[in-house]
Amino acid sequence: MSTRGVPDPAVETIQREMTAFARRARASAGRMHPELSLVSYTLLGHLEESGGCRATDLAAHYALDKSTVSRQVAGLERDGLIGRSLDPDDHRVQVLHLTDAGRRLLAQVTERRREVVRERLADWPDEDLRRFAGYLVRYNAG
Secondary structure, eight states: OOTTSOOOHHHHHHHHHHHHHHHHHHHHHHHHOTTSOHHHHHHHHHHHHHTOBOHHHHHHHHTOOHHHHHHHHHHHHHTTSEEEEEETTEEEEEEEEEOHHHHHHHHHHHHHHHHHHHHHTTTSOHHHHHHHHHHHHHHHHO
């Protein structure tokens, strides 16, 4: 909405297109690896980037309910994609980390996802790609 309470067409378009983008991302995640949801893929990616963390850190980082993260973690652990170890600084805390199988699967799914993005953007000029990437970073940083 603009300051006068009238819908802003650009904001309306952005909201609609971001919703479509999110739906497409969820659907493509299921096609790329049916047993790995978009949430699970995201959690594995965070564990790789961070080098491991607590489940509560994952919940806080992604603003997810602890029970949601707990269910996801349990499934990933059951599938042998993540493991637990004691925090060297606090033995009361367990740190989640990727297993070798988790790293391999994450790499495979990530490459498939990159290919899908490359295909969708194949005819975009390099300058448009750079601008789009910059806008996404800027939006997500806000």
